[in-house]
Amino acid sequence: xxxxLGQKIRDLRRRxxxxxxxxxxxxGVTSQAVSRWEANGGYPDMEMIPSIANYFGISIDELxxxxxxxxxxxxxxxxxxxxxxFQNNGIDINIxxxxxxxxxxxxxxxxxxxxMLCLASVLYNAGYARYGEYHLIDEDGYDIYDVExxxxxxxxxxxxxxxxxxxxxxxxxxxxxxxxxxxxxxYLNIGDHTKALEIIETAPDIYGSREFLKVNATDGKKxxxxxxxxxxxxxxxxxxxxxxxxxAYKNNMSAAEKVQSLRSAIxxxxxxxxxxxxxxxxxxxxxxxxxxxxxxxxxGKKDEAFEALDKAxxxxxxxxxxxxxxxxxxxSPLIRLVQHEVCQSKADDDSLPRTSNMSLAxxxxxxCVPEYSTVKPExxxxxxxxxxxxxxxxxxxxxxxxxx
Numbered sequence: 001x002x003x004x005l006g007q008k009i010r011d012l013r014r015r016x017x018x019x020x021x022x023x024x025x026x027x028g029v030t031s032q033a034v035s036r037w038e039a040n041g042g043y044p045d046m047e048m049i050p051s052i053a054n055y056f057g058i059s060i061d062e063l064x065x066x067x068x069x070x071x072x073x074x075x076x077x078x079x080x081x082x083x084x085x086f087q088n089n090g091i092d093i094n095i096x097x098x099x100x101x102x103x104x105x106x107x108x109x110x111x112x113x114x115x116m117l118c119l120a121s122v123l124y125n126a127g128y129a130r131y132g133e134y135h136l137i138d139e140d141g142y143d144i145y146d147v148e149x150x151x152x153x154x155x156x157x158x159x160x161x162x163x164x165x166x167x168x169x170x171x172x173x174x175x176x177x178x179x180x181x182x183x184x185x186x187y188l189n190i191g192d193h194t195k196a197l198e199i200i201e202t203a204p205d206i207y208g209s210r211e212f213l214k215v216n217a218t219d220g221k222k223x224x225x226x227x228x229x230x231x232x233x234x235x236x237x238x239x240x241x242x243x244x245x246x247x248a249y250k251n252n253m254s255a256a257e258k259v260q261s262l263r264s265a266i267x268x269x270x271x272x273x274x275x276x277x278x279x280x281x282x283x284x285x286x287x288x289x290x291x292x293x294x295x296x297x298x299x300g301k302k303d304e305a306f307e308a309l310d311k312a313x314x315x316x317x318x319x320x321x322x323x324x325x326x327x328x329x330x331x332s333p334l335i336r337l338v339q340h341e342v343c344q345s346k347a348d349d350d351s352l353p354r355t356s357n358m359s360l361a362x363x364x365x366x367x368c369v370p371e372y373s374t375v376k377p378e379x380x381x382x383x384x385x386x387x388x389x390x391x392x393x394x395x396x397x398x399x400x401x402x403x404x
Contacts, residue, residue, distance in 0.1 A: 008063060010038040012056040016113075017173035026169065027051045057112040074114055077105040081118040085125055092129045098122050113170055116162055117179055123159035124182050130155070133189065135368065141251035147191030160186050167199075177203070209233075221337065228335035235272050236281060239265045243288060246295075247367055255298035262292040274332045278315075279340035286315035287366040294365045294375050306384045313388065316360050361389045 013023055020038070024031040027048055036042050044052060053063045059070040084098040102119040109115055131153055134146035150156065163183035170176045180203055187196035206212065211230040218226050242265035246258045253261070266288050269278045278285060289312035296305040322328075330338050365372060379385055 005043050005064065006037045006040045009034070009052065012058070012063075013038075016056065017171040017176075019171060022169065022171060023052075023055065026055050054111055057109060057114065070109070074109055074112055077109075078114050078118055081105065081115070081122065085118070085122045088125055088129045090129060092126075095122070095126045095129055099126065113166060113175055116166055117175055120159045120162035120166070120179070121182060123155040123162070124186060126155040127153040127159070127189075133368070137250050137370070141249075143248040143250050145189055145191065147189070150189045151191070156186050156189065160190075225337035228330070228338040231272050232279075232281070232330075232335060232338060235268050236284070239268045239284070239288070242268075243291065243367070246291075247369060250370070255295045258295040259292060259299055259301075262288055262295065266292075272332065272335060273330065277331045279328075279330055280319065282315040282319040286312045286319065286360070287363075289315065290360070290363070291365040291367055291369070293379070294369070294371060297375050297379055298371060302382070305379065306382070306388065309388050313360065361385075 009023075013020070020034040021031045024034045028051075029044075029048070033042075033044075037044060049060055049063065053060045056063070057070070057074060062070050081098065081102050084094055084101065087093045088095055088098065099119070099122055102115065102122050105115045106112065106119055127150075131149075134149050136144050136146050138144045160183065163179050163186070166179050167176065167183070170179065180199055184196050184199055187193070187199070211226070211233045214226040215223060215230055242261055246253065246261050246265075249258075266285055269281055269285060270276070273279075273281075289308045293305040293308040293312070296302075296308055328340060330336055330340060364376070
């Protein structure tokens with residue numbers, strides 16, 4: 001038992017990315033004691049066994065190598081919670097049910113970090129789905145969050161408490177990185193910029209990301225593939241930053257300047273996807289075009305506004321027609337080794353497929369901007385709007401969407 005237990009503790013600790021010191025602090029022993037166990041120089045007192053098992057989120061039987069039923073059950077619960085939570089994309093579909101399910105899972109497996117993170121993420125999402133995210137314009141004309149309103153969201157308060165508890169014990173790894181991402185956003189939402197800045201200091205810079213590091217961990221064909229993946233990820237990030245910058249500048253950019261910036265946000269993809277095959281990113285590009293149409297309208301270019309809407313629809317239909325069904329490879333030279341993901345069952349929020357032209361129109365212009373209330377009644381009064389919304393609009397081909 002001594003040999004198996006020491007090996008098991010070391011394997012579990014490495015699985016979770018924990019240090020010997022972290023385990024020692026959690027169960028009230030010295031790091032030297034943990035080191036001795038793992039080196040087969042002794043084993044824990046039996047009174048400590050339940051604490052060690054609970055720390056790793058497993059049963060005592062599993063700690064001794066008898067089975068892995070607990071781990072499988074936790075993974076099943078996490079998958080179920082994530083699947084339920086994923087359905088609440090900006091609207092309350094099953095928030096109450098999802099929260100209750102996650103709470104019950106945490107009661108069944110108290111202290112389990114995976115389930116705790118799931119519950120925090122559900123509460124994080126609940127604030128958006130139930131109440132929304134609100135913005136104001138400061139005295140200099142820039143975008144700021146409506147922190148007083150956001151501070152009243154009970155779901156976000158509880159989520160912050162759970163994330164903070166997780167970060168006290170969770171070592172580096174995907175669990176911690178996800179908690180940092182979501183907690184940083186919540187700190188921003190409630191106006192706690194100091195904590196937001198403090199927590200991001202624990203995260204790596206862009207060159208420490210998985211995509212960039214993968215380039216340095218491979219060679220040959222695999223390295224060429226890694227370069228392509230990093231390029232696509234960087235293009236998406238840069239494009240998103242440009243769109244968010246347009247929104248943040250509010251009154252400090254003219255409509256014409258916003259048009260130019262949004263066109264550039266689209267062109268980034270064309271620089272890499274030189275043949276127009278942007279894979280799953282066609283969904284995001286479609287959304288940029290809807291926002292572009294708003295600022296073209298404000299700039300007095302109403303014909304171009306509807307041209308942008310047509311291109312939004314072409315990208316949208318191409319995404320739904322091709323990239324929600326089968327995996328495939330990008331075809332441009334620098335990224336032809338990269339396989340795009342199927343978005344039918346699970347995708348990030350910015351790649352969710354829509355089901356009809358009408359839903360794309362309902363989401364217009366996707367991002368919440370103050371000009372929306374002025375432009376939407378005007379553009380909808382144009383006869384071309386109804387034609388654009390028509391479900392008989394054609395699907396796109398690559399050649400139709402290449403040039404912006």
